[in-house]
Amino acid sequence: xxxxxxxxxxxxxxxxxxxxxxxxxxxxxxxxxSDEFSSGSNQAMNLALRIQQGMASGMATYLATLNLPxxxxxxxxxxxxxxxxxxLSRIAVALEEPARxxxxxxxxxxxxxxxxxxxxxAPLP
Amino acid sequence: xSATLGEAPKLQSSIAEQVQSEIERAIRRNIxxxxxxxxxxxxxxxxPKDVIYKRGTLNLYHYLPMADEIYRVPILIVMATSNxxxxxxxxxxxxxxxxxxxxxxxxxxxxxxxxxxxxxxxRFEDYTLDFIxxxxxxxxxxxxxxxLTLMGYCMGGVLSxxxxxxxxKTQPKNLVCFTTPIDFRAMELFAKWSDxxxxxxxxxxxxxxxxxxxxxxxxxxxxxPASRLAGQVTLWENLGNDEFVKSYRMFERWSNDTxxxxxxxxRQTVKDLLWENSLYKGxxxxxxxxxxLRNITAPILHxxxxxxxxxxxxxxxPLIEQVGSAEKEEIxxxxxxxxxxxxxxxxxxxxxRLDAWLGVRxx
Numbered sequence: 245x246x247x248x249x250x251x252x253x254x255x256x257x258x259x260x261x262x263x264x265x266x267x268x269x270x271x272x273x274x275x276x277x278s279d280e281f282s283s284g285s286n287q288a289m290n291l292a293l294r295i296q297q298g299m300a301s302g303m304a305t306y307l308a309t310l311n312l313p314x315x316x317x318x319x320x321x322x323x324x325x326x327x328x329x330x331x332l333s334r335i336a337v338a339l340e341e342p343a344r345x346x347x348x349x350x351x352x353x354x355x356x357x358x359x360x361x362x363x364x365x366a367p368l369p
Numbered sequence: 370x371s372a373t374l375g376e377a378p379k380l381q382s383s384i385a386e387q388v389q390s391e392i393e394r395a396i397r398r399n400i401x402x403x404x405x406x407x408x409x410x411x412x413x414x415x416x417p418k419d420v421i422y423k424r425g426t427l428n429l430y431h432y433l434p435m436a437d438e439i440y441r442v443p444i445l446i447v448m449a450t451s452n453x454x455x456x457x458x459x460x461x462x463x464x465x466x467x468x469x470x471x472x473x474x475x476x477x478x479x480x481x482x483x484x485x486x487x488x489x490x491x492r493f494e495d496y497t498l499d500f501i502x503x504x505x506x507x508x509x510x511x512x513x514x515x516x517l518t519l520m521g522y523c524m525g526g527v528l529s530x531x532x533x534x535x536x537x538k539t540q541p542k543n544l545v546c547f548t549t550p551i552d553f554r555a556m557e558l559f560a561k562w563s564d565x566x567x568x569x570x571x572x573x574x575x576x577x578x579x580x581x582x583x584x585x586x587x588x589x590x591x592x593x594p595a596s597r598l599a600g601q602v603t604l605w606e607n608l609g610n611d612e613f614v615k616s617y618r619m620f621e622r623w624s625n626d627t628x629x630x631x632x633x634x635x636r637q638t639v640k641d642l643l644w645e646n647s648l649y650k651g652x653x654x655x656x657x658x659x660x661x662l663r664n665i666t667a668p669i670l671h672x673x674x675x676x677x678x679x680x681x682x683x684x685x686x687p688l689i690e691q692v693g694s695a696e697k698e699e700i701x702x703x704x705x706x707x708x709x710x711x712x713x714x715x716x717x718x719x720x721x722r723l724d725a726w727l728g729v730r731x732x
Contacts, residue, residue, distance in 0.1 A: 253387075253391070254606065257606070258603075258606070261599055261602050261603065262599070264595065264599065265595045265596060265598075265599035268594065268595035269593045269594065269595050269596065272591075272594045272595070273558065273592070276558060276561070276562070276591065277557060277558060277561050279564075281561075282561050282562055282564045282567050282568075283564075283566075283567045285562065286562075286564075286567035286568050286569070287567070289573070290569050290572060293569070293572050293573060293576045293577075294572075296576055296577075297572075297575075297576050300576075319486045319487075322486065322487075323485075323486065323487035326485065326487065327487075330424075357434060357439075357475075358434050358436060358437055358438050358439050359438050359439070360438070360439055360440065360441040360475070360514065361438045361441075362436065362438040362439050362440045362441075362473040362731075362732075363732060364440075364728035364729045364731075364732065365728070
């Protein structure tokens, strides 16, 4: 005996949302796969990038006139600082390593690991 | 006729009960809704681990074993460059990493931080000839085992296969890929949006340095523009279900946590992979060497998702077709790009299948 339509309003609502989602996604994907969409969206992005480039270049000239550092200058300084910090940490690690080795031999427990002896479970008959 | 008359009060009472139940649900939903807004996001990525190596954008974790004995061969997971690795370690009981640990694997993971401005120059060469080889070396040293299983998710899979193709003499013991695209022309919408006639990738990278996370996030969102709103409607309906809400929030947090991409790496992805489709054609050259997939001879498992809207099967299928491995297998499982590896679907489908394939190859 065939079951009648569900009386649960929540189930009907869920089905409706699911269908709506599928339909909108399918329609949007169809439109976004067109040359027009690709051309239009990229034109908009290129315009925004051109404005950003123009602003950055104009601002850099302005800041240089005022004898102030630009964002690029600060970023470059930050990069150099980071490189120096990384170099210092490597030196610190190299200096600390022998001391750490000594303390380990003095009895500091090394974290133990389980043995690598595990075998896969036998296949079911 | 008398039966019909008798059913009328029953029908009325049933409708009244339904209305009452809906009102109660609505009230509960509103209370839970307030809790949702007021409570912090659930903690993720909590499985205990050591950071055994860190260099700029690169983090190499070693998860603390959870079994009394472990398989001889450790696993090194390479996460996708556009997203955080905690999708593989969501919460206790829902964590892929925890599952692997409890099943007796020794797990290492390469996770990515947002690249700093000076890392905008990172290229495929850095990822596949420096980062991954260095991590492989460190895993071998840390575990004391020469063999390892290399496991990559999405672009992490692409980097893994390029790495193996470029180092044919030091094959991993096993190679496992999840939803790894090879034929980038088959990712139709991405290919269309980055059409070389309209998409000025040089201008983008030269202007922004690293490609902003918002742009990457929008690209993923546009593949299914209605899904976010539909997800929120479903959340509203399930606000009374604590487990659903927790899971929703974890996935929501992860998908919003998209990473920026290193500028040069993005430029190469667009020009070499999307425009020239060079990995598929066997023409991708990295550091003067050709990344030929036929160089891959390790046993390989590729798991793909039936409803993957980011990496459709047509884009992923050529991996198994092209590798030179004698032992190779592709498994298609129900689910999407993310639900393949995380959540209830993954727990039920992927994790046990993977364990069955990998366990016997990890001794």
